[in-house]
Amino acid sequence: HSPLQGDHPGFSEARRAAAALAQVTGVARHRIAVVLGSGWGGAAELIGETTHTIPTAELPGFAAPSVPGHNPTVRSVRLNGGGGEDSSGAGHALIFGSRTHYYEHRDAGTVAHTVRTAAAAGAEIVVLTNGCGSLVPEWAPGTPVLVADHINLTGATPLVGANFVDLTDLYSPRIREIAREVDSSLPEGVYVQFSGPQYETPAEVRYAKAIGGDLVGMSTALDAIAARHAGLEVFGMSLVTNAAAGFSGEPLSHAEVVEAGQAAGPRISALLAGIIDR
Numbered sequence: 001h002s003p004l005q006g007d008h009p010g011f012s013e014a015r016r017a018a019a020a021l022a023q024v025t026g027v028a029r030h031r032i033a034v035v036l037g038s039g040w041g042g043a044a045e046l047i048g049e050t051t052h053t054i055p056t057a058e059l060p061g062f063a064a065p066s067v068p069g070h071n072p073t074v075r076s077v078r079l080n081g082g083g084g085e086d087s088s089g090a091g092h093a094l095i096f097g098s099r100t101h102y103y104e105h106r107d108a109g110t111v112a113h114t115v116r117t118a119a120a121a122g123a124e125i126v127v128l129t130n131g132c133g134s135l136v137p138e139w140a141p142g143t144p145v146l147v148a149d150h151i152n153l154t155g156a157t158p159l160v161g162a163n164f165v166d167l168t169d170l171y172s173p174r175i176r177e178i179a180r181e182v183d184s185s186l187p188e189g190v191y192v193q194f195s196g197p198q199y200e201t202p203a204e205v206r207y208a209k210a211i212g213g214d215l216v217g218m219s220t221a222l223d224a225i226a227a228r229h230a231g232l233e234v235f236g237m238s239l240v241t242n243a244a245a246g247f248s249g250e251p252l253s254h255a256e257v258v259e260a261g262q263a264a265g266p267r268i269s270a271l272l273a274g275i276i277d278r
């Protein structure tokens with residue numbers, strides 16, 4: 001497995017960040033990377049033993065925290081049962097406690113830095129989790145949904161130049177099958193990424209539904225495109241934290257989003273750990 005070959009914009013920065021991670025953790029290769037989105041914070045403890053916690057702002061290419069007091073970290077975790085006793089890191093994961101959203105800098109390359117760093121650190125799989133709004137009434141807040149495909153409405157892409165990347169089966173059917181073995185009740189759906197930071201209008205939500213969307217959010221699609229381009233197998237899981245605008249009659253509140261995530265925490269963290277153990 002040759003991590004992140006080539007000279008695409010952002011790749012050398014990612015290799016620098018990965019070298020810094022290997023240096024700090026003493027782990028040559030982290031086999032899996034996990035990006036924890038809204039509501040998924042509690043999963044890391046269940047995935048394995050955290051051996052290092054590094055503020056991402058200390059690594060090359062990661063922006064300084066944009067929200068005062070929010071100090072995102074990346075954790076090096078020795079996977080439960082994952083061999084990896086030797087420093088090769090075959091049994092190690094990188095857990096990114098947050099992601100860069102497109103709406104923070106309006107630059108898709110900056111968004112892609114997380115998954116590119118993971119690829120440069122030797123990861124072969126990236127698990128992208130997020131919080132989102134649901135266009136499916138049966139999927140109440142707290143419902144975890146497997147991402148089957150995405151619609152990228154940002155108008156942006158992390159790719160530059162003639163990189164005609166195929167996105168067929170972008171969200172790994174193999175890992176989705178494993179997820180269903182862990183929890184056969186898991187639904188799956190199409191995730192629509194809006195640029196944000198504003199929520200969708202009810203008309204935009206109806207549009208997202210009309211074009212085949214089941215979930216609306218402000219992340220994941222751009223991360224997944226960069227991950228496929230970097231040669232990673234991609235698995236996406238959404239946590240419904242709210243009914244999309246206009247589907248519930250009440251205005252959206254960020255507080256409600258946070259609270260729904262916390263309520264579902266234990267179940268989705270156990271689910272994520274179960275999938276990663278496989």
Ligand SMILES: Nc1nc2[nH]c(I)nc2c(=O)[nH]1
Pocket residue numbers: 038131132133134194196198199200216217218241242243244245252257
């Ligand atoms: N675009 C969009 N992003 C979200 N993130 C969360 I959590 N809920 C939503 C939502 O309803 N719409």
